[in-house]
Amino acid sequence: MLAILLLASLFCYSQSVLRGVVLNKKGKSVFAANVYLKSNPNEGTTSNFDGKFSLKIDSTNDTLIVSFIGYKAKNIYLESVNFRKLLIIKLEESAQSLDELIITAGDPISEKISVVKIKKLDIYLNPVSQGDPLKAITILPASTTTNETANPSLRGSSADRSRVILNGVPIYKPVGASQLNNQGFFSLFNPEIIDNIYVYASNPPLTNGNTSAGLVQIKTNKDIKTSQLQLSTSLASTGCFLSQKIKKDVSFIQVYGNYQFSNAFVGIQNG
Secondary structure: OHHHHHHHHHHHHHOOEEEEEEEOOOOOEOOOOEEEEOOEEEEEEEOOOOOEEEEEOOOOOOEEEEEOOOEOOEEEEHHHOOOOOOEEEEOOEOOOOOOOOOOOOOOOHHHHHOOEEEEHHHHHHOOOOOOOOOHHHHHOOOEOOOOOOOOOOEOOOOHHHOEEEEOOEEOOOOEOOOOOOOOOOOEOOOHHHEEEEEEEOOOOOHHHOOOOOOEEEEEEOOOOOOOEEEEEEOOOEEEEEEEEEEEOOOEEEEEEEEEEOOHHHHHHHHO
16 A cells, blocks of 8 residues: 555656746746756746746756746756745846947948949049049049030930939039030039049949939048138139138038139130
């Protein structure tokens, strides 16, 4: 009889089910916490929306492990657990520090597939540009501009279909008209304010949307070395350019404006 009672007790224990609840430090239930035995992690379970779980236990000679992302894993020896009561498990938050992350802006990846990148010095060294940022584009293979205008024409399209964007802002009329046929000689941009120009004959960056006739993306200076004032005049235009530092190595302002006219040209030709 004694042997039968011992075997019966072992059989009953082999069918024992451990019931518990997983909570955080504030007493709130932890959903989908991992609950498993150290000896057999593949046969575990997870807590429900209320943080409750149940797990069959074959032997008390084992360790219960409860884990969840953002919390320290809890190890509980089954020999110290009362299977008649609900096991309450409280998880402690795991404070993890990340290494310093520095994000800096760089040249767009589309630069690798752009037609060309034009710097300010390229504008001055190009005799065809006549000191005009948009006219500097006319010597590129993708440019098909055949008249005297600075309007960019790429891949045989009309000039009014090529988009010009300044610091992410589309420019509606980048060239001022100075002829009766509405074709201008000069664009509205001073080379001194230009940092670089990206010319895309096709497939411009997705941030600017698609365009059927290419894209000219102009970015202005990020810094200036000295404050300066420039005045210019010619038979076709007059202009003023001011660069002024506001706070050293922090901020600056640049103001540029010009006025274009054709009276001088008309007067010379009449004479």
